[in-house]
Amino acid sequence: MNEVLALVDCNNFYVSCERVFNPTLENKPVVVLSNNDGCIVSRSNEVKAMGIPMGKAAFEIRDVIQKHHIETYSSNYTLYADMSKRVMQSLFQFTPDIEIYSIDEAFLDLSGIHTPYHEYGQIIRNTVRKWTGIPVSVGIARTKTLTKIANKLAKTSPKANGVLDLVDSPYIEEALRRIAVVDVWGVGYRIARTLNKAGIFTALDLSGADIGWVKKKFGVEGVRTVYELRGISCYPLEQNPPSKKSLAVSRMFGRPVETIEELSEAVAAYASRAGEKLREGKLSSGLLTVFITTSRFVEKQYFNSYTTEFPVQTNDSMEIIREALCALKKIYRKGYEYKKAGVLLNNLVLENKVQGNLFDSVDRDRSKRLMNAIDAINCRGICPVRWAAEGIEKPWHTRFKHLSPKYTTQWDQLPRVS
């Protein structure tokens, strides 16, 4: 079937979220920093024009930030998640066939739409902007890989006005010529280097590459990319992405942590959050991994992890915390400055598909009732119930110096108007 796909991608998403509630930031250089205010994860166009790259460590360009009065924000993930949900909700009125690809991107199936695609793209763009305040770009084409390219050009070409339709377009060749092969979806730096050596520099070069050679060098995924560039769809819309196989909660600490007591608090908090996430998804886990690591930049480095199996797949926070703390004791070494810890849960199954165990010593019904009660209280959010092991003060907590208010999810942080 000849499908038509659109990629809707939010422009400078985190920066745009901040601007919706703080319009003074319009037309000013703005960056959003990662966890711990470490490096740049979102840049306004003004910052891009200064040549400051994505991922740059904030401390390296402190002078530039001051000199150009670049407004700096910590990541406000609560706000970004809520705004993302609103963007996706507004997209659902254009077609029910949507694949939410990331926090700020979605593929839409536009096959069977009778409005000219370019016009439809403009309607999508204007609607999302009006409803949510978030500017988006729309790339329309026959394959996902081509929509990525169309979207990139829609963002950068002033003529496109945010929408580029490459469906059966005479300009496809010209578009592919303008895209460096490293920017093609699925091609990383390593692959691009090999391609460059073979004289393949643009997306157009790659679309004309010999299939046999590509298969030998890069396998079937490489072949798919070439076909996609030629307009033959190999990656259909995934509306029900395969259910999660694993789940992770990990954070960088706000400052180095040395003692097992503080580390235990952090691991317990992550284990507790992981348990909540499991129950939100009505899942249970069979395998738990805990890891701790020092910073890559210190002299005495240490990384270790420990994996343990649950006797019966579980989503009981108490059990997860207990096992996580046991695992932590096994890998903790004194005398290191730890920078990050995490809890990973694997072998996830739907909670109603859990296999019983003859020798199971836990009262599963009782534990389930307790978890429901705790989640119900925490859902109301006034004074959440926490496991004692998490600690109260959380001195290891991630550092957010320039955090904006949770404008859309907290009564006491709503935007103010006068």
Next chain:
Amino acid sequence: MKIETIYKPDLSTLRELPYFEAKVPAGFPSPAADYEENQLDLNTHLIKNPAATFFVRVSGDSMIGAGIHDGDLLIVDRAIDPKDKNVVIAVIDGELTVKRIRIRRQKITLEAENINYASKEVREEADFQVWGVVTNVIHSL
């Protein structure tokens, strides 16, 4: 003031299944099902378009004449096209403000509802944008 009808509020978010369903023989539809009314939900009553609806907090008394007080909560729908006399959240020179918008021919004015505040004509060169239309005020007594 006369109250015409009193509706029963929905206080039963944690409600179990309605009692009659348990008594119905398996596979046979309940004759009462057709008469069960929907409970009243303020969210669906006040919010037509959740993706585009935001809450904002008022500070100051410039709109007191419209029944909007300091500290009140406003429900703002960004999807609605602003019409003459709507109360709107506007962005003017980077600042969020709540005012009554007047749209007459080519002229846009933002009117306060308090004699202590002057109306503001939006000049063409001004950095101006309607952020959303206010649909409801929630005022605590």
